[in-house]
Structures are given as structure tokens and as C-alpha cells.
Amino acid sequence: MDSLTTQSEQSTIVDIIKLLAAAALLIGGLFGYYYYLELSLPLRVLMVLGGFGSGVAMAMTSMQGKMILDVGCGNGYYSLRMQGDGAKSVIGIDPSMLFMMQFKAIMHFMQSVPVFLLPLKLEELPCNTPIFDTAFSMGVLYHQRSPLEHLNQLYGALKKNGELILETIIFPGNDTYFRNENGRYAQMPNVWHLPNIKELYSWLKMTGFKNIKKGRIEITTTDEQRSTEWMTSHSLSNALDPVNKKLTIEGFPAPHRIIIACNK
Numbered sequence: 001m002d003s004l005t006t007q008s009e010q011s012t013i014v015d016i017i018k019l020l021a022a023a024a025l026l027i028g029g030l031f032g033y034y035y036y037l038e039l040s041l042p043l044r045v046l047m048v049l050g051g052f053g054s055g056v057a058m059a060m061t062s063m064q065g066k067m068i069l070d071v072g073c074g075n076g077y078y079s080l081r082m083q084g085d086g087a088k089s090v091i092g093i094d095p096s097m098l099f100m101m102q103f104k105a106i107m108h109f110m111q112s113v114p115v116f117l118l119p120l121k122l123e124e125l126p127c128n129t130p131i132f133d134t135a136f137s138m139g140v141l142y143h144q145r146s147p148l149e150h151l152n153q154l155y156g157a158l159k160k161n162g163e164l165i166l167e168t169i170i171f172p173g174n175d176t177y178f179r180n181e182n183g184r185y186a187q188m189p190n191v192w193h194l195p196n197i198k199e200l201y202s203w204l205k206m207t208g209f210k211n212i213k214k215g216r217i218e219i220t221t222t223d224e225q226r227s228t229e230w231m232t233s234h235s236l237s238n239a240l241d242p243v244n245k246k247l248t249i250e251g252f253p254a255p256h257r258i259i260i261a262c263n264k
């Protein structure tokens with residue numbers, strides 16, 4: 001997990017992102033839509049995967065020889081990194097056809113590797129098929145109308161003692177966020193529920209997860225999540241209060257992200 005820090009790897013990441021962006025522009029025209037707010041991948045990669053050093057590394061067992069499920073895999077960037085870190089095979093699932101096409105474009109230029117992306121939602125996988133050693137759900141939980149159901153499905157996909165790596169947004173303090181009619185959080189219309197840390201723990205325990213370990217809670221910065229020449233749409237800075245960056249434009253606490261590792 002600490003293999004993301006060399007300059008040559010960072011420039012490879014940038015090259016891959018440029019290629020992905022070019023593919024997105026090409027294919028986006030065909031499919032007519034794309035996700036805009038959450039595309040600052042290189043820095044999220046550095047934070048989330050490199051950031052295991054700051055949080056989950058202490059908790060997470062190695063990828064070596066593992067059968068991995070990457071839920072909400074986007075264009076498969078992390079899935080490929082997981083395989084690069086020694087996973088036996090990775091299955092990434094995401095309902096976005098645009099991301100599937102980006103992955104296909106990348107794979108055209110790569111040697112064949114045991115990473116497979118399927119255009120599916122987690123709830124479309126067969127229930128209770130416990131075949132994975134590790135399941136990742138990064139940036140997905142808060143997009144679910146029923147977060148408990150999402151956790152339940154992750155639980156059902158894991159082998160006994162299998163490991164869940166959950167990356168999500170929480171609310172600081174004791175409050176929680178529930179989406180009300182036409183509500184938005186940081187301008188996102190599809191954020192349904194943001195638990196506080198205690199509530200998230202109780203969801204995980206209710207689902208049956210044990211051995212729950214949390215990484216650091218990070219406030220997402222506008223350096224990390226930002227518009228670039230490759231992603232010119234609105235980004236986090238447009239979603240924050242222009243005067244008080246600790247608040248979203250709607251007046252909620254700005255996004256606090258956490259990584260949790262736990263076992264079935």
C-alpha cells in the first residue's frame with residue numbers, strides 16, 4: 001500500500017488519468033452523461049490507498065492472494081491497483097456504462113490481468129454468495145437509500161472472517177443527515193443518509209461485523225477534490241460555503257471521510 005509514493009508511479013497515475021479523461025470525452029459523447037463531482041481520482045487514490053498508512057494499514061491484512069470485490073468500482077482504477085498489490089483476482093461492479101467503457105479503453109492498452117468489471121449494482125449480485133476474502137465499498141454507502149441493506153449485502157458476499165473496507169462520509173458530532181424532499185448535501189442530490197460515527201458503528205454491529213477498526217477521519221480538502229483541465233465542471237469548492245469552508249453551501253458540516261476495516 002505504500003507503493004504509491006514514488007514520482008514515477010505518480011506520473012504513471014497522471015498518464016492513466018489523462019487517458020481515462022480522453023476516453024471519457026470520447027465515450028461520454030456516446031452515452032451522454034458522466035459523474036462530475038467526485039472525479040479527482042489521483043489524490044483520492046493517494047489518500048485512500050496511500051492513506052491506509054494513516055488509517056487502515058494498521059487494520060487491513062494484505063491483498064496477497066485475495067479474491068476481492070470492489071463495489072462501486074468506477075472505472076476500475078482502484079481494482080487495478082488492488083491487483084497490482086497482489087490480489088489473486090478482483091471483481092469490480094458499478095452500474096455506470098461510461099465507467100465500463102473507460103475500463104475497456106484502458107484494458108485495450110494493458111496486458112491481460114485478472115480484473116473484471118461488471119455493470120451491476122451490489123443488490124443485483126446473488127444474495128448470500130460468500131466467495132470474497134475482501135470487499136471494498138468506497139464512496140458508495142451514502143448514495144444508498146438503504147445503507148443497512150448495502151452493509152447486509154456486503155456481509156453476504158464475504159467468506160467467514162472476510163474483511164470489509166468501508167470508506168464513507170460521516171457527520172461530525174452527534175447529528176445525522178437525512179435527505180429530505182429535493183434535499184442536497186454539498187450539492188449532491190443523491191446523498192441519502194450520513195451517520196455519525198456512533199451510528200455507523202452500530203449499523204456495522206447490527207449487520208454482524210466484528211473487529212471494527214477505524215482509520216483517521218479526514219475533512220476533504222479543495223486541493224484533493226477540485227476541477228482540473230481534465231474535469232472542468234463544478235467541484236468541492238462550489239459545494240462549500242464561500243465564507244466558511246467548514247460548511248457546505250447548504251449549511252451542513254463539510255464532508256468528513258472515514259475508512260473502516262472490519263470482519264465478518
Ligand SMILES: C[S@@+](CC[C@H](N)C(=O)[O-])C[C@H]1O[C@@H](n2cnc3c(N)ncnc32)[C@H](O)[C@@H]1O
Nearest residue numbers: 038072073074094095096121122138139140143
Ligand atoms: C463516489 S463514486 C466512488 C467510486 C470509487 N469507489 C472511488 O472511491 O473513487 C460512487 C460509485 O458507486 C457507484 N454505485 C452507486 N450505488 C451503487 C450500488 N448500489 N452498487 C454498485 N455501485 C454503486 C456509482 O455508480 C459510482 O460510480
